[in-house]
Amino acid sequence: MKTIQAVSYPVHFQDKAYKELSSLITKNGYSTIFILVDENTFEHCYPKFIPNLDSEKRIEVIEIESGEINKNIETCIGVWNAITELGGDRKSLLITLGGGVITDLGGFVASCFKRGIDFVNIPTTLLSMVDASVGGKTGVDLGVLKNQIGLFSNPEMVIVDVDFLTTVTEREIKSGMAEIIKYGVTYDIKLFKEIKKNKGLHINDLIFRSIEIKNEVVLQDPKEKNLRKILNFGHTIGHAIESFYLESEDKKNLTHGEAIAIGMVCESYISNKLLNFPETKLNEIKEVVLSIYDRINLLKEDFAGIMELLKHDKKNVNGQVNFVLLNDYENHKLDCKVTEDLIVDSMEFYNF
Amino acid sequence: MKTIQAVSYPVHFQDKAYKELSSLITKNGYSTIFILVDENTFEHCYPKFIPNLDSEKRIEVIEIESGEINKNIETCIGVWNAITELGGDRKSLLITLGGGVITDLGGFVASCFKRGIDFVNIPTTLLSMVDASVGGKTGVDLGVLKNQIGLFSNPEMVIVDVDFLTTVTEREIKSGMAEIIKYGVTYDIKLFKEIKKNKGLHINDLIFRSIEIKNEVVLQDPKEKNLRKILNFGHTIGHAIESFYLESEDKKNLTHGEAIAIGMVCESYISNKLLNFPETKLNEIKEVVLSIYDRINLLKEDFAGIMELLKHDKKNVNGQVNFVLLNDYENHKLDCKVTEDLIVDSMEFYNF
Structure with missing residues (x-):
């Protein structure tokens, strides 16, 4: 699939994406690569990802507990302390590997660490691919109030690799479908009709069109x-x-x-x-x-x-x-x- | 004194500043004005400031404990919760009234609340006037590590009113002088020579020239x-x-x-x-x-x-x-x- 150019960064797909990631790492001369995961993505996604990471840089994995309940400032403090203890500096790169909690929280953590280090988002659920991958929203919850604390901040790139969807449940796939329906009824009714008439439509195409739509909307506003x-x-x-x-x-x-x-x-x-x-x-x-x-x-x-x-x-x-x-x-x-x-x-x- | 135009906001001085603040509040139609103070600036600076705030909007004061030791994320969480409980929304304005701890922390709090609300800095110490008022650095400490968590984020305006210097100690005034010496030796040796030969130089001129220099530097980089x-x-x-x-x-x-x-x-x-x-x-x-x-x-x-x-x-x-x-x-x-x-x-x- 072609690359989609967002406001200030590209969304790359599949194999091409990993080549672009390697180029980015070489070009920017990062000192250390931190990879943020939860226990699920560490078990199921990290082993798929790491062979594609073609770099000699020092790699450090930081794991947080999965779940919306952990998408809070206390978790951020834990990650900031971990990065500090592992010698993170302004030339560090943070790669987020997970669903919306990981990409939203990770983007916020990176944007505030020493007034901002680079980050790359690798969404691993359908929801985070079609929703969180474009738009620059980062943040965490404050008590029960969702995304109350956060920033608009853009990653260096987003990598969408549908192979990660084999690691998630049918229920999680359906969770992402609601956003695609939303893009359909508000912006492109053909997309909605496709979902209605043909549940077997290739997921790659739904994802690509959804990201295109979100990107068009975000670029305008x-x-x-x-x-x-x-x-x-x-x-x-x-x-x-x-x-x-x-x-x-x-x-x-x-x-x-x-x-x-x-x-x-x-x-x-x-x-x-x-x-x-x-x-x-x-x-x-x-x-x-x-x-x-x-x-x-x-x-x-x-x-x-x-x-x-x-x-x-x-x-x-x-x-x-x-x-x-x-x-x-x-x-x-x-x-x-x-x-x-x-x-x-x-x-x-x-x-x- | 004339207004200094920083990257995306003005630094206003003395009486003119308060007129500009009233215009800003009217123009942007804020829903509520939050004023962040510590116990010292609430006692000594707030009574000087409030008669100059010509607005019919709802005003809420949020007080934190003074001191660098409180410049941390836990204090931010307290302020975020206070703003939430007091009904703060995206059209709220936060005015910071205090030294560097208040302006740095307040700017960070505002920039992250609901992905960013407007803020206005009113530095009340010499150090915060000549250093923190221009440059867009906001942040808090992480343990003993200074400003480890923060952002580049600009206020809507900065108000410099030297009358607030009557509220601080001689030792605090001297604390600000070090930054003025720094501007002198690195950028404008005339400023340094003035300090050397004439300790009675009018403080207004030292402040104005220091902010001008910092602004020139920040605009370039x-x-x-x-x-x-x-x-x-x-x-x-x-x-x-x-x-x-x-x-x-x-x-x-x-x-x-x-x-x-x-x-x-x-x-x-x-x-x-x-x-x-x-x-x-x-x-x-x-x-x-x-x-x-x-x-x-x-x-x-x-x-x-x-x-x-x-x-x-x-x-x-x-x-x-x-x-x-x-x-x-x-x-x-x-x-x-x-x-x-x-x-x-x-x-x-x-x-x-």
Whole structure:
């Protein structure tokens, strides 16, 4: 696959990517290469990656515990101390090898260490390939508030190697599919139709087109002042549901994609009510979502708790929850205010 | 005094500054204004500042404990939580009111909160006015390692109001003088000669010229690849001595300026040995330093501990300590390697 050129760095695919990585390392004369992994990617991805790393430089592996729960500043302090103890300096390179937690946290760690060292992202899940690989968002959670602490900061390059997808579960693959559906309904309806009619579509093509779309959006609006907000479609309600399930001890966690899929159904419903988003299309989105993901039963008694979390959404200003909604496929409206009643209705619509 | 235009923001002086701040607040429509202080600046500077803040916006004060020892990530987490609990959003403004700890830490806190909110620096010590006000360096310490975690990030504006200097001690004023001496010997020898011949020179002029010089240097080399390294003159040995005294329980702490002044004498001595920096000028620097600061007796038994800290200097690459040295006044050489023996000799030269 061809390279995609992002704002200030390239996204390389497959074998070509590793040649480019070696060139980068040679060109920039790094002193040490740090590789950030979790226990899963160290076991399953690191052995696939390391034969491709053609370099004589000193290599040090830093492992953190997997899971969103560890995506916090305390973990960052641990990594900063590890890099320091291992003699990291301003000419060090950090390679992140993992899902969104590793790439988001690793990018933040690198960007703040001695006011910034270079980093390269190697996403190993479908979600991190199509979402976290482009766009320059890095960060960690503050308590239950997702990505509350972070930066816009770009890697030197991103490497997308679909072979890593053999290391993850079917459920994790589905988690990434929700973002691809989002790119489809907000930006390129052909992509959505492909998913609807043909579940066997080659994953490589879905990934490539998704990264292309995200890159086009981010190039036009890197700091999320306007167009980039469409990438939040489904995420306002979706994030709140995800956090609520994460906090609730008696519920099993939802993946990011499972929560965002519900969020897209809800926000399509709100779009129908407020902006006349066509009902046939609303039903089409719900149908595709329910063909991929098991239906979750959102309990009435949980609505208040989900609403409370919505009020902490990063996009809020002056206490107002801001939604991006759809007038139609590929046609959005930013900064829509929505009443609590309508949000509750939308969750009931998802339920039935 | 005229406004100085830095890379992407202005440095305003005195009364004009407060008018500009009010305009900024009106123009950008901030939701809330957070003011970061320590217990000293809350008592002495906040009452001077607040009558000048002409705004109807909600104002929230966040206080942290004073002192370099609190310039760490744990303090940042406390401030991030406070901003969150007080309803801070992406349209919040953070005003830092204090010395270098407040401005460095506050700039970092703002730059990472929800991927960056606006901040305005109001330095209240001579050191932070002439050093921290321009240049975009923000950050905190990691253990004893100074500014190990941080970013280059620019405020919306800097306000320099010399009236705040009435709130600080003579010793703190002297701490700032070391940076002005540094600007003199590395960049504008007239400034150094003024300090030498006339201790009564108007402080306003010294501050204005110092900020002008720092700004000229930073504009030419914002990321410290070349020229900006001259601002580290005296700081390589100076920082190590400062950290060593901070760590040693049986010694009283040195101010930043007291340590940097010693560092400048030592590094001038090394310049004389390695680059033939003229001996008369070396003696002139030592004489001016000793006319301002009490002589500290550096103990032979402490040299090894100071040397150990030198090895963690942020500027090091591949374990090599990098010095910026002087060929002559206003004439420097970057990236000089220096042996341990010569560093020891230089500390002995300072002692006698």
